Structure formats: C-alpha cells, structure tokens
Amino acid sequence: MSSSTSDEPPGLRTGTLTTADISFFVVSAAAPLTVMAGVAPIALVLGGIGAPAGYLLAGLTLAVFAVGFTTMSRHVRSAGAFYAYIAQGLGKPLGIAAALVAMVGYNGMEIGVYGLLGSATADTAHALWGVDLPWLPIALAGLLLIWYGGYRSIDFGAKVLGVLLVAETGILVLLAAGVLIEGGADGLSLGSFAPGNVLVPGTAAVLAFAFSAFTGFESTVIYRREARDPARTVPRATYIAVGFLGLFYAFVVWTVVQAFGDDKVVEAAAGDTGGLFFTAITTYVGGWAADLMHLFIVTSIIASLLAFHNAINRYGLALAEEGVLPAALGRVHPRHRSPYLAGVAQTMLGAVIVLGFAAAGADPYTQLLLWVNTPGMLGLMALMLLAALAVVRYFRRVPHQEGALRTLVAPATAAVLLAVALWLVASKVDLFTGASPTVNTVLVAVVPAVLVLGLLLAHRLRRNRPEVYARFAAEPSTEGADPQCPHPTSSSSTPAYAPPSSPGTPPSPSTTD
Numbered sequence: 001m002s003s004s005t006s007d008e009p010p011g012l013r014t015g016t017l018t019t020a021d022i023s024f025f026v027v028s029a030a031a032p033l034t035v036m037a038g039v040a041p042i043a044l045v046l047g048g049i050g051a052p053a054g055y056l057l058a059g060l061t062l063a064v065f066a067v068g069f070t071t072m073s074r075h076v077r078s079a080g081a082f083y084a085y086i087a088q089g090l091g092k093p094l095g096i097a098a099a100l101v102a103m104v105g106y107n108g109m110e111i112g113v114y115g116l117l118g119s120a121t122a123d124t125a126h127a128l129w130g131v132d133l134p135w136l137p138i139a140l141a142g143l144l145l146i147w148y149g150g151y152r153s154i155d156f157g158a159k160v161l162g163v164l165l166v167a168e169t170g171i172l173v174l175l176a177a178g179v180l181i182e183g184g185a186d187g188l189s190l191g192s193f194a195p196g197n198v199l200v201p202g203t204a205a206v207l208a209f210a211f212s213a214f215t216g217f218e219s220t221v222i223y224r225r226e227a228r229d230p231a232r233t234v235p236r237a238t239y240i241a242v243g244f245l246g247l248f249y250a251f252v253v254w255t256v257v258q259a260f261g262d263d264k265v266v267e268a269a270a271g272d273t274g275g276l277f278f279t280a281i282t283t284y285v286g287g288w289a290a291d292l293m294h295l296f297i298v299t300s301i302i303a304s305l306l307a308f309h310n311a312i313n314r315y316g317l318a319l320a321e322e323g324v325l326p327a328a329l330g331r332v333h334p335r336h337r338s339p340y341l342a343g344v345a346q347t348m349l350g351a352v353i354v355l356g357f358a359a360a361g362a363d364p365y366t367q368l369l370l371w372v373n374t375p376g377m378l379g380l381m382a383l384m385l386l387a388a389l390a391v392v393r394y395f396r397r398v399p400h401q402e403g404a405l406r407t408l409v410a411p412a413t414a415a416v417l418l419a420v421a422l423w424l425v426a427s428k429v430d431l432f433t434g435a436s437p438t439v440n441t442v443l444v445a446v447v448p449a450v451l452v453l454g455l456l457l458a459h460r461l462r463r464n465r466p467e468v469y470a471r472f473a474a475e476p477s478t479e480g481a482d483p484q485c486p487h488p489t490s491s492s493s494t495p496a497y498a499p500p501s502s503p504g505t506p507p508s509p510s511t512t513d
Contacts, residue, residue: 013337021158022237029216029307033168033300047206050197052254054206059246068391068411070235079318087473089390097454108376110308115368150343164303176255178284184258316342323468375446388415
C-alpha cells in the first residue's frame with residue numbers, strides 16, 4: 001500500500017531494489033558481451049597478449065575510486081548522485097555544470113548505441129538467415145522497446161536485465177569453459193600477466209579501451225531512492241559491479257588468448273577483428289554457440305540501452321525536482337512509479353538524433369555510434385574525476401567519523417589515476433572514432449564546452465532564480481522522500497529511513513555556498 005494521500009503526487013517506488021537488482025542495472029549498462037566481442041580484439045591488436053592485464057588495472061583504479069565514492073554516498077543522500085556530490089564538495093556552480101555534463105554524457109552513451117543496435121541486428125540477420133535489413137527501422141523499433149521498458153516499474157526493468165545479463169555472460173562463460181577444457185591451442189599460459197608483455201608501448205591504448213569498458217558502473221547511486229537499505233545496498237552493488245567487470249573482462253580476454261595461443265592471437269585478431277570471438281567459440285564449443293552469440297550480442301545491446309535509459313530518466317527527474325528542468329519531467333506514473341515523462345522526453349531526443357544522422361546518410365556504426373558515444377564516455381570520466389576531488393574537499397569541510405583512507409588517500413589517489421585515464425582516452429580518441437583530426441577535436445571539446453555552459457547557467461540561476469540556486473543539490477529530509485513531497489511514497493511496506501543526526505552525518509555544507 002502506498003503511504004501517500006490523495007492530494008500528494010506519486011513518488012518513486014522505495015525499498016524495491018536489492019543489491020542484485022542494482023548490480024544488474026550497472027553491469028548491463030557496460031554490455032559485457034558487446035565489449036568483449038566488439039572491442040577486446042582491437043585491444044589485443046594494439047597491446048598484444050598483455051591486454052587482459054589492462055582490464056585488471058582499469059578495474060583496480062575504479063575500485064580505488066569506489067572507496068571514496070561509496071563513503072560519500074552515506075553522507076550525501078540527494079537524488080542527483082554525481083552532480084550532488086560535486087555541488088556539496090566543490091560548490092554549486094560546478095555542481096550545476098556537472099549536472100549538464102551528466103545529462104550529455106548519459107544521453108550520449110545511450111543514443112549512439114541505437115546505431116549499434118541497428119547495425120548489429122542487421123549483421124546478425126544476415127549471418128544467421130541471409131536476410132539484409134535496413135538499420136533505421138531497427139533503431140526506431142529499439143527506441144520504442146526501450147521507452148516501454150523504462151515506462152514500466154523499476155522492478156520490471158531489473159527482472160528483464162537479470163535475464164539478459166545471465167544470457168550474455170553465460171555465452172562468454174561457455175566459451176571460456178570450452179577453451180579451458182581443451183587446454184587452449186598450445187596449453188594454458190600466464191604470459192599475458194608477465195611484466196614484459198604488460199609494459200609495452202601499446203599498453204596506453206589498451207588502458208584507454210579498458211576504462212571505456214566500465215562506463216556505467218558508477219550509476220549505482222542513481223537508484224538510491226528505490227533501493228532497500230541504500231546505505232548498504234548501494235556500496236555493495238558498486239563494489240560487486242566494478243569487481244565483477246574487472247575480473248570477468250580480464251578472464252575472458254585471457255581465455256581468448258589461450259584459444260589461439262600467445263604467438264598467434266595478435267595475428268588472428270588483426271586478420272578478423274570482428275570475428276575473433278565467433279571463431280573461438282565455433283572451434284571450442286560449436287557453430288550453434290556462435291549463432292547464440294550473434295543473438296545475445298543484440299540482447300546485450302538492448303540491456304545496455306535499457307540500463308542507461310533508466311539512469312537518464314532518474315537524472316531528469318532529479319533536475320526537474322531541483323527546478324532546473326521543466327517541472328513536468330518530474331511527474332511519476334501513479335501505477336508504475338516510473339519517471340515516465342522524463343522517459344518520453346529522452347526517447348524523443350533519441351529519435352531526433354537518430355533520424356538526423358539517418359537523413360544525413362551517416363553510417364550507424366562509424367558515425368552515429370562513435371561520434372555520439374565518445375563525448376558521452378569522456379563526460380562520464382570527467383564526472384568521476386570531479387567526484388573524486390569533491391570527496392576530498394567535502395570531508396575537509398565537515399565533521400565526520402570516517403577514516404583518512406576513505407576520505408583522503410583513496411579519493412586523492414583515484415583523482416590522479418582518473419586524470420591519467422581521461423588524458424589517455426582523450427589522446428587516443430582517434431582509435432575510438434577512426435575520424436579526421438577535425439572531428440576528433442570537436443568530439444573532445446564537447447565536454448569542456450558543456451562545463452563552461454553549465455557554469456554560465458549557474459551564474460544565470462543565481463542571478464535570476466535565486467530560490468532554485470539556493471535549494472540546488474539540497475539534502476532530502478528523509479531517505480526516499482521526493483524533494484517536493486512532504487512524505488515519501490512507496491508501494492513497499494518498508495518505511496522510509498531517516499538516519500539520526502550524528503557527527504557521522506553532518507548537515508549539508510552547501511547552505512554556505
């Protein structure tokens with residue numbers, strides 16, 4: 001039963017998502033099968049057999065980031081996640097700029113993938129049935145399918161993603177098992193992790209690809225209002241996501257190295273980049289498994305789209321509640337408890353961009369996917385860097401009972417590592433896009449340009465709408481309560497939780513900004 005009264009608008013469904021549910025959302029956003037089959041072969045070509053270690057190094061870096069990130073989540077409970085952390089730690093102007101970057105970043109990460117959905121589905125239809133399908137109708141159908149998934153309740157989305165994630169990781173586990181049982185091409189070897197194979201000139205390029213493979217893991221905090229016991233659920237899901245992705249990526253790429261042999265895998269990857277994984281699974285499991293892999297790549301892309309769509313909707317809802325976006329985007333469906341109008345707006349934006357690229361005759365993969373996705377990836381990495389810096393400054397400003405490892409050492413270390421990672425990705429952007437220097441310069445410039453626009457928006461809000469500026473990224477009075485509702489609304493019997501006032505949960509410092 002809902003706790004809302006008849007004159008109160010409905011809110012998000014609180015106490016719904018478990019640790020597993022949130023983990024499904026964030027791991028699905030990373031699209032493990034698509035990343036492995038589509039990107040890992042390129043990493044092998046560029047970095048050699050040491051590529052698996054690159055995924056481990058990226059995972060370790062993001063695990064260090066997660067230490068401060070999850071510590072901050074216990075103190076800052078605003079629905080704004082990234083931008084709320086940055087506003088509390090580095091000030092409201094940067095927080096508002098971060099909100100703009102988050103919207104551009106998450107939309108870029110999702111909308112570009114509709115091009116991949118169209119091209120991958122067309123490729124699968126041709127490979128399995130010899131049918132040639134146009135990519136645009138597939139992309140538009142995908143937009144409607146993802147809109148419906150976001151329109152339904154959050155637990156519906158979690159169940160769908162759970163099934164799809166099991167399918168895509170299961171086919172990779174099947175490949176790995178086949179290779180291990182057969183002993184690989186030349187016997188199993190740990191040469192991929194030898195320093196001489198890891199510390200090579202191509203490692204920088206491998207790391208750039210590896211960091212991009214984790215995009216979306218940080219979105220655990222976006223689901224805070226809908227989580228059960230968020231103080232525990234959100235940190236657990238964050239560590240599970242980054243730990244699983246780091247270990248799983250490294251393991252799968254290592255098994256593919258074993259499938260061809262240390263001395264032959266780079267040549268095989270260079271000769272058939274797109275077909276490397278299909279060749280491996282055909283050899284060690286069977287042609288039927290390769291057919292399944294074709295199908296599961298499509299479902300992997302759909303899972304990633306749905307995960308990002310849900311994250312974007314919740315950012316849109318939060319910014320509408322802040323007064324930065326139109327209030328209509330803050331409406332929640334009375335039955336499904338989803339931010340359905342934010343979902344409609346996001347779907348319409350996606351349709352406009354997809355149709356625009358199609359009208360221009362753009363390629364769905366090399367242009368729609370890569371040109372839209374790349375600024376999104378850079379934007380989310382920039383947000384992680386700013387969030388790590390915000391953790392350091394926040395805990396220098398407020399009284400707390402957290403240790404120095406969580407509030408200073410880990411986030412400061414993460415900031416340095418993330419700055420290096422961001423530089424690596426920006427400097428190697430041509431490897432991601434294959435575009436001209438002019439196009440690459442524009443793509444890299446999108447994030448700093450949006451940051452500047454965000455700072456100008458913050459100045460305008462402060463001058464023209466001081467009440468909106470004053471309450472931006474403010475802390476909710478109760479866990480799970482919508483900022484504009486005096487009482488939390490929930491279909492769960494779990495009561496909203498409000499932590500007692502203590503030195504460990506100090507008042508928000510943003511009131512002094």
